Amino acid sequence: MAAEEKGGSGSQGREDFDIVRSGGPSRDEADLSSSEKPGTEQSETTTLDSNTPITYLYLTFDTDLPSPPMIQQPDLDGRQPPLCPDLATYTSPLTWGPTHKSIMLILSCLATFLTAFTAGAYAPPANIMANDFGTSRLVVLVGITTFCMGFAFAPMALAPMSEIWGRYPIFIIAGTVFAIFQAVCSVMPDAAGMLVSRFLVGTGGSVFSAVVGGVLADLWEKEERNTPMALFSGAVLAGTGAGPLVSAALIETVGSNNRAWKWSFWVQVILDAGLLLALVLFFRESRASVLLSKKAKKLNKWYEELETHGVYGLSISSELAILASATSSQTTITLNPNDRSNTSTSRLRRIRWLVKEDEQRASLGQIVLTSIRRPFYLLLTEPVVFCFSLWAAFSWGVLYLSFSVVPFLYGANFSMSSRVYVAMMIASAVATIVGIFQEHLLKHSQWKKQEEGFQYSNSRFWAFMRRRFPAEAPEARLYFTCITALLLPVGLFIAFLTTGGYSKAIGLGLATWGIYSVYLATFNYLADTYHIYASSALAAQSFCRNVLGGCFPLITSIMFTNLGTKGAGAMLGGIATGLTVIPWVLLFYGERIRAKSTFANITEKRYLAY
Secondary structure, eight states: OBOOOSTTTSOOOSSOOOEEEOOSOOOOHHHHHHHSOTTOOOOTTOOOOTTSOEEEEEOOTTBOOOOOOOOOSOOTTSOOOOOOOOOGGGSOGGGOOHHHHHHHHHHHHHHHHHHHHHHHHTSTTHHHHHHHHTSOHHHHHHHHHHHHHHHHHTHHHHHHHHHHHOHHHHHHHHHHHHHHHHHHHHTOOSHHHHHHHHHHHHHHHTHHHHTHHHHHHHHSOGGGOHHHHHHHHHHHHHHHHHHHHHHHHHHHHHOSSHHHHHHHHHHHHHHHHHHHHHHHHHOOOOOHHHHHHHHHHHHHHHHHHHHHTTEEEEEEEHHHHTTBOOOTTSOOOOOOTTOGGGTTOEEEEEEEEEOHHHHHOOOHHHHHHHHHHHHHHHHHHOHHHHHHHHHHHHHHHHHHHHHHHHHHHHTTOHHHHHHHHHHHHHHHHHHHHHHHHHHHHHTOTTTSOOOTTOOOOSOHHHHHHHHHSOTTSGGGGGTTHHHHTTHHHHHHHHHHHOOOHHHHHHHHHHHHHHHHHHHHHHHHHHHHHHGGGHHHHHHHHHHHHHHHHHHHHHHHHHHHHHHHHHHHHHHHHHHHHHHTHHHHHHHHHHHHHHHTOHHHHHHHHHHHHO
């Protein structure tokens, strides 16, 4: 029964399904199953009508659908029965072609890029906005904090909604909110309104960060997901450099007046409107259960239309009928699964399709409540989640600190500040390329576990790597991170303990590379370790990351004024150095730690069982 649909329309399949017209006496389902002898072929002349009970079957992407004959003759009223609807858009996202997947990946990366662009573009004109609003720069920078608060809290509801209603409507609705409140920010006359608007901008933009990970999971299997995830992570960090660069360039071009900060928002409105239009036109629904539900509804509607034309019943095999499921108000076909003689017979049934995920899913309120409670429970009870959340949160805090520290250090000197932003963008691109290359190294034939009979080389190095650092272990996600994450403290020391303008740019560029490594390792390791609870573990670190990231810009001025550039840089570099112990500890003790974890241990057993 499990076979890929041919042509995508459901009109082809290995099983022959016949549609017959009503017109004779009907037989009750219970009588049918009790009166037929095992091994006896059911008569194909049996007719059904509207009084015949409906059989409910579960639909999957591998289910062979009924293949109706060409219905040429009209019914008694002269109406032509409808043909099978086009089901080409309801195939499994995992089987989509490379072109469709590439379009989805480009749109997802572009959306993430513009979200990060928005986060970074706010800081350079902060002084001008403060003068315009008659307040301090610190008050204006709270807009970064409120933006991050929207990012931290909104996904708790948006992510579950995207799983029930689909990715597409959530993307479009949130994207509309994102673009509209960018425009509202550009005409806001006071600081209070700006802070509220920035919260709503963050709420709308958060979907492009929180749900994009789900889209990538929809499209690629775990083994193929690193490259899309690496590109997605690179787009995040590239946007954080591009946003302040463009915003600072506008200030340099327009001058220090209110048009500078207004145009900073209007440029984003134009870009966001273009993104929204692209999403409307080219983004496709990728949530598998939502696609199946739509497919089931379309098929059921077609069956109902056929019955209005007097066309009742489809001939299904007994093997398929065994999987029948019905509500308490309907009759279920009960067949003996151990009776092999029935599997070759064909039975005429009125059928409707159900999707198992729809029946097993809890209510939206319960799902949202779980999505709020479980991340915090994991954060407080799972050492791995806590440590990675702390590490990712500090790294994100350093990234957001750069938004406000560069204008603080260089003021309106566009030449100096632009070097830093360009260095951040270059570092993001290099880190992405290296991240993809590292993943390909893990797939090296001498490193991976091969099938029995494969002849490994005599290399002692590869034998040692296979024995001590297996490529299949979740800790494999950390092998390279143990080295590249050191670039974060090294970059901070170079940026703030040296005096040259170029050295500061290089230092913050290296720090960005280190942040990228932390971000990618956190996502991949938590996903591989917690499996079915991965979304909750990732939500915990995302919450911590955005909360701390939103707080860092507020303390930047205070910290660098009181401690000085070298003192603040030394403190940040020291903390970053201490946190780089985390992947090393997991590298050597990760298996032991996971064995003691309730969530990681149970889910791993379930994962292996399947």
